[in-house]
Amino acid sequence: MENSENQVTEVKSFFQSNTAKMIMVGFLTLVLLIPLFFVQDLIRERSMRKTAMVDEVTELWGRDVMFYGPILRIPYTSYEAYNVTNPKTGVTTIERKAVSNYAYFFPNELKNTSNIKKNESLKRGIFNHVVFTADMNFKGDFTKPNFSKLGITEENIQWNKASIIVKTTNLKSIKSELKIQLNNDKFSFEPQNNDKSDYSVLATNNFDYKTLINNEKINFNFGITYNGSNSVKFIPVGKITTVSVDSDWESPSFEGSFAASDTTKTISNKGFHADWKILDINRTFTQQYVNALPDLDDYLFGVKLIQTVDEYQQNERASKYGFLVIGLTFLIFFLIQSVSKINIHIFQYSMIGLALIMFYTLLISITEHSTFSFAYTVAGTSVVAMITMYSISILKNRKFPMFIGVSLSVLYTFIYVIIQMEDYALLVGSIGLFLILGAVMYFSRKIDWSK
Template identity: 35%
Template sequence: MEPITHEPRSFFDRYAYAIKGALIIILTLVLLIPTNLIQNLIWERRDRQEGAIKDIGNRWGNEQNITGPVLAIPCKAPTGELTYAYLLPEQLKVNGELLPEKLHQGIFNVAVYNARLQLSGTFNGDAIALLNLPPSALDWEHASLLIGLSDLHGINNQVQMTWNGKNYLFNPGVVSTDLFNNGVQVPVVLYPGDTGALRGNFSLELNVRGSGRISFSPIGKTTQVSIHSSWKDPAFDEAFPPQNRKVDSKGFTAGWQVQHLNRSFPQSWIGKKFNIHTADFGIKLLIPMESYQMTLRAVKYALLIIGLTFFIFYFIELSQRRAFHPLQYMLIGLALCIFYILLISVSEQINFMMAYIIASILTIGLITVYTATAFKSARIAAGIGGALTLLYGFIYVIISAEDQALLMGSLGLFIILAVVMYLSTIIKWEHTSKNKTIHQS
């Protein structure tokens, strides 16, 4: 019998795999919509966490900034305006201990502390001469000592300063907001021209509560700060990193030394001329592995995970001649998206690493079982499971390595692209569009 050759197939039959590839690309882009919604969910949960931090801070004490002591002297400026001349200490030493705690509001943890600080140092009245004011312009008898505190609610003790053999009890409020908005002050009586009276040592104890962060203003011509704590996860401001630091399982110790040349304001000036907080430095008490930040990093790689997973299934279709319906691609994509919801919910209860492992196991297990049922092949399912395990492991390494994330990510993407290009050479592309000839006996 002569072979009977059917008419050439239609365009859709000839290019079915190409059309399906285009649909898969469209489906991948469509799945970015739920991943964007997941990002919005993460931001919403993060806002709730920040709300919890604010609520606890309002009750316990917010971030504390310590500035002072500063001597404020009423004066008459050359313009005739009544204002204040400010004199900063010659030396300022701060030694202290942070006693940390974790407070809870719902599922959220907030780091708080009690700070026990000892401040000491000296003044030098010679800097007043740099203001070029006549002696009559300064009202020495109505001078005040000021200490800036960002949250007075957190003060735990009666602030008392010993200076030149006299004790001074501070009161709430400041004589001027030129330097800071909140603080404590005490009037001191000085005498015109007697700058030698400023050279005596001062010392005071300050116990304050705060949350999250504590910082200091380097107002001394030489400022030395030494802090120790049992908190194991501190972060130090890099504008003025500690000259010495030690962080271990018992906590941390850190020490700073800042010179007046390191800042942008002098030892004395008149009025609201300088921002005294431009050189602030301090310590932040970190809650280890901030889950929302890490989850946001993971979501950024959603397109990579979905796209590569779909490519693997598409490659199996082409190489094994096994059909996989677009609806099945959609179900796999939704499973990959649900991974991030699992990651958010579980990481709110336990640490991020364990949450990532649990969410990965659940997602990979679901897709592997579904693949085994759809393809009726344990070998293909095991390959899919292994590939997803490597992929999720690679993503975790990237999001955990903050400093090397770009380098590792770019190298990883290069390797993945090389593997995809190699696999594309294995596929017999010409066989996907050829007409078939059917022989009939």
């Protein structure tokens, strides 16, 4: 009889020990990861909805802008030899057939100035996608083509059928009349059949090159306005290519095979300015081709207009700290319980954990209708206030609940700072966690864990 009473006493003492309470709180922390995973799935699902909206908007408004040209195109006559056998005599003779081909010549000098302006008017439901309008101006000159270098004789050149072509994307997003001035004459561009690449081809009507040329040069000048999104890129077809871009976009990413000039590049919260100067010796293609134009996408350069971290990325990054927030909050309550000898039931831990989970659902729902900073402030303040008031009823005093409120406020502020950082997020996070570990070790040093 005495043995059974001792066993009951031992069981009771174990479940009332700090070890048993730590095990239960740790198990509850793991259980709360399940609703936290559901929240992360919700964030991903909302992000996918926004991605679908972005695809829809960009398809209607305009996608990436890429520009290849202008290029002088002059047809020439070549001859193909083939054998003809007389069926009666069996004699085989060689005959020649005239075939028209094209020679392509890149500009001697190509200058581009572009102004890119944000357009924030496109909205689908609660989602708002930022696109742009790009006003681009091109000018430069073509020098007299060197057909002898291509092995083409003068009598085979069709000078009266010359034209200017450009290759570009986003034909449907061009919002200006497209005309080019060649010396003193103007010509309109018209679409031609696609050359089975990502580019569409625009070409002028034919003109007589020899009539148009002046002082061994053809000067050109034309402008084009695009609706686009994501990026603007060029191919440096000029023997000397200079590009100057101004924009009110505050977060550019300069991409491609050629870097913008560090001496003139500026970036601020009001926008950016960037310049490029590329010489023919900086790339490995020539200034003239026959039969077909080469694929020069490897030489693309320009600017990508990015959003450094959108609201869903920020929400996802915040949710990844959910386990840390739940674990540290439970640890604070457990340390207070151990120091003050106040018993906190596992149900009360559950209510606190669910309140911490609610922070993330509040955060994403408010973010979709406002900014991430405002949503984070509202959600964080609401959850901290709720847990602090709940703690007053649990702990029966105000000293410990005030400490909990301050601790949670510092923790949420710390996480917000990490989320906003890019280059130093890992460093600051590591230092912060080290300091938190030191604080826990300090406050727990006098607890008797044997009880």
